[in-house]
Amino acid sequence: MERGDEQRLIRRAQRGDAEAFAELYRAHVQVIFRYIAARVNDLQLAEDLTGDVFIKALEGLGSYRDQGRPLLAWLYRIARARVIDHYRQAGRRPSETSVDDQPLPVESGLDAGLARRQAAQALRAAIAGLTDDQQQVIILRFVEGYRVDEVAAILGKQPNAIKALQFRALRALAGKLERAGIDISALVAELT
Amino acid sequence: MSDNAGHTPELHSIAEKYLAALRRGAPLADCLADCRARYGDAVLAEVRPALEAALLTARLRQPVMPATSVDALELRLRGAVLARRQRAPALTGLARLAAAVAIVMLALLGTGGGAVVASENAVPGEALYPVKRLWEEIVLALAPLTGERDAIWLWIAQRRLDEAETLAARGRLTPQALADLLAAMEQAAALTKPERQPVLRAYLNDVRAALAPVLPPAGAETTYEQVLRRAAPPDAAPPAPSAALTLTPTVTASATASPTPSATASATASPTATFTPTSRVPATSTATPLPPSPTPTAPPPSPTPSPSASPTNTWTPLPLPASPVFTPLPSATLTATEALPTAPPTNTPELLATERWRETQAAVYMTQTAQARAPGVPTETP
Numbered sequence: 301m302e303r304g305d306e307q308r309l310i311r312r313a314q315r316g317d318a319e320a321f322a323e324l325y326r327a328h329v330q331v332i333f334r335y336i337a338a339r340v341n342d343l344q345l346a347e348d349l350t351g352d353v354f355i356k357a358l359e360g361l362g363s364y365r366d367q368g369r370p371l372l373a374w375l376y377r378i379a380r381a382r383v384i385d386h387y388r389q390a391g392r393r394p395s396e397t398s399v400d401d402q403p404l405p406v407e408s409g410l411d412a413g414l415a416r417r418q419a420a421q422a423l424r425a426a427i428a429g430l431t432d433d434q435q436q437v438i439i440l441r442f443v444e445g446y447r448v449d450e451v452a453a454i455l456g457k458q459p460n461a462i463k464a465l466q467f468r469a470l471r472a473l474a475g476k477l478e479r480a481g482i483d484i485s486a487l488v489a490e491l492t
Numbered sequence: 493m494s495d496n497a498g499h500t501p502e503l504h505s506i507a508e509k510y511l512a513a514l515r516r517g518a519p520l521a522d523c524l525a526d527c528r529a530r531y532g533d534a535v536l537a538e539v540r541p542a543l544e545a546a547l548l549t550a551r552l553r554q555p556v557m558p559a560t561s562v563d564a565l566e567l568r569l570r571g572a573v574l575a576r577r578q579r580a581p582a583l584t585g586l587a588r589l590a591a592a593v594a595i596v597m598l599a600l601l602g603t604g605g606g607a608v609v610a611s612e613n614a615v616p617g618e619a620l621y622p623v624k625r626l627w628e629e630i631v632l633a634l635a636p637l638t639g640e641r642d643a644i645w646l647w648i649a650q651r652r653l654d655e656a657e658t659l660a661a662r663g664r665l666t667p668q669a670l671a672d673l674l675a676a677m678e679q680a681a682a683l684t685k686p687e688r689q690p691v692l693r694a695y696l697n698d699v700r701a702a703l704a705p706v707l708p709p710a711g712a713e714t715t716y717e718q719v720l721r722r723a724a725p726p727d728a729a730p731p732a733p734s735a736a737l738t739l740t741p742t743v744t745a746s747a748t749a750s751p752t753p754s755a756t757a758s759a760t761a762s763p764t765a766t767f768t769p770t771s772r773v774p775a776t777s778t779a780t781p782l783p784p785s786p787t788p789t790a791p792p793p794s795p796t797p798s799p800s801a802s803p804t805n806t807w808t809p810l811p812l813p814a815s816p817v818f819t820p821l822p823s824a825t826l827t828a829t830e831a832l833p834t835a836p837p838t839n840t841p842e843l844l845a846t847e848r849w850r851e852t853q854a855a856v857y858m859t860q861t862a863q864a865r866a867p868g869v870p871t872e873t874p
Contacts, residue, residue, distance in 0.1 A: 323570055338554075350565070475541075
């Protein structure tokens with residue numbers, strides 16, 4: 301969605317235009333859902349939290365001010381806060397959902413499909429087990445495909461800080477997969 | 493991939509350089525070879541796992557929120573927008589005056605008042621139907637004076653149900669009529685006060701019973717399913733024959749009504765609501781909806797099912813296939829040249845149902861109520 305179009309929709313939605321808000325919702329719902337799903341690793345929960353995010357966005361839209369960043373950046377912040385709040389209410393932090401707690405070794409003799417599924421599950425669990433900042437960067441960079449400068453704009457950080465965060469996160473992911481018995485070099489070679 | 497001579501970049505900058513190369517389509521093997529040649533094996537040992545983890549993450553198939561859940565959440569949000577507008581000071585003094593004048597004019601002009609009376613049984617497609625809807629808008633515009641918006645929306649929702657039934661009996665039920673029904677039902681569900689939940693429950697059961705035998709018109713399946721889902725929330729008890737509801741609104745404004753404007757006309761409403769063996773709400777001519785005071789006989793229902801209740805929502809396995817079927821690195825912000833070489837185009841879900849819903853919804857209450865009421869500006873911050 302073009303920035304100009306988005307700004308016009310925001311202004312209409314701030315005046316109580318349900319159609320405008322619905323349009324903004326439709327433009328962003330899947331992105332926010334993917335973001336939350338990657339963080340909580342639970343689709344049902346991700347749907348519920350996605351609903352909460354947009355309700356919260358609706359409640360706060362009146363005080364929303366365009367600061368030169370896309371609306372999505374604001375929605376991400378709401379989503380991030382909602383995920384953290386969820387885990388706070390649930391009495392545990394997302395990082396406690398670690399792949400180390402539930403190792404998923406790749407057994408020899410299994411068919412490739414199952415092995416890949418296990419690897420995918422291990423990878424999702426590993427992402428969910430990253431720190432909050434690391435998760436954000438990994439999701440925005442490699443799930444949503446944003447460039448470093450875009451991620452920096454969304455998160456309000458310097459590009460160099462994003463690169464450093466990204467590198468630590470990727471190394472952490474690789475380590476978690478390795479400890480889960482996943483040979484990522486072999487898997488990558490198989491996929492490329 | 494050139495660096496300034498004599499300066500070794502930090503590991504994260506080296507890694508980003510090769511990540512960018514991968515995004516541009518460079519093979520991983522070439523990136524690794526270049527890294528070894530430029531920085532040596534020690535740096536390669538640090539960078540390689542990061543590049544591989546990035547490639548795997550980009551190949552994860554991403555979940556998609558089911559269209560039914562997306563639609564359900566959109567309905568919930570639309571209802572919330574309307575509810576917020578109505579909670580806000582909806583009418584300025586001038587708008588109230590305008591609404592009052594409109595009522596007086598209808599009453600004074602015999603033909604206008606007569607039109608309102610005659611329009612009561614009109615259904616979509618008939619000449620007097622716009623008059624019927626205009627009258628509802630006027631009643632809604634006066635809601636701030638009566639403080640009974642939820643009762644008004646229940647009354648309107650019942651009128652939509654009556655129309656849908658009439659149209660179905662004539663074989664003319666349209667997607668628009670179903671959309672109107674759903675919009676009114678959603679609004680009633682969003683606004684209904686706890687003490688009136690039994691009324692809402694009875695109404696939803698009516699919708700369910702009325703639509704169950706009806707074949708939806710072509711192209712209306714999605715809307716029809718939405719109506720049925722809304723009418724049968726998972727935790728709702730089946731309708732009890734002895735506990736069905738009849739609302740008996742009292743006529744307070746009609747063709748013969750006194751031109752005394754505004755608040756007094758509506759404020760004199762003396763709503764009654766009694767449980768009888770029938771569950772239908774009579775569409776009394778020119779009746780101003782009256783706030784019912786039912787005696788609850790059943791626990792409050794959950795009229796607005798959570799979007800997460802969709803039966804299609806399952807956490808499907810997410811393999812990492814080698815074939816392009818796999819997907820995704822994508823988003824609207826990525827250009828084709830930025831995608832990883834093996835990533836095929838994004839499988840962005842087509843929300844066809846949502847599109848259809850948008851088409852049928854656009855003209856209903858959102859636009860009409862926007863004309864009748866001043867918008868409210870939310871003040872909360874997330």
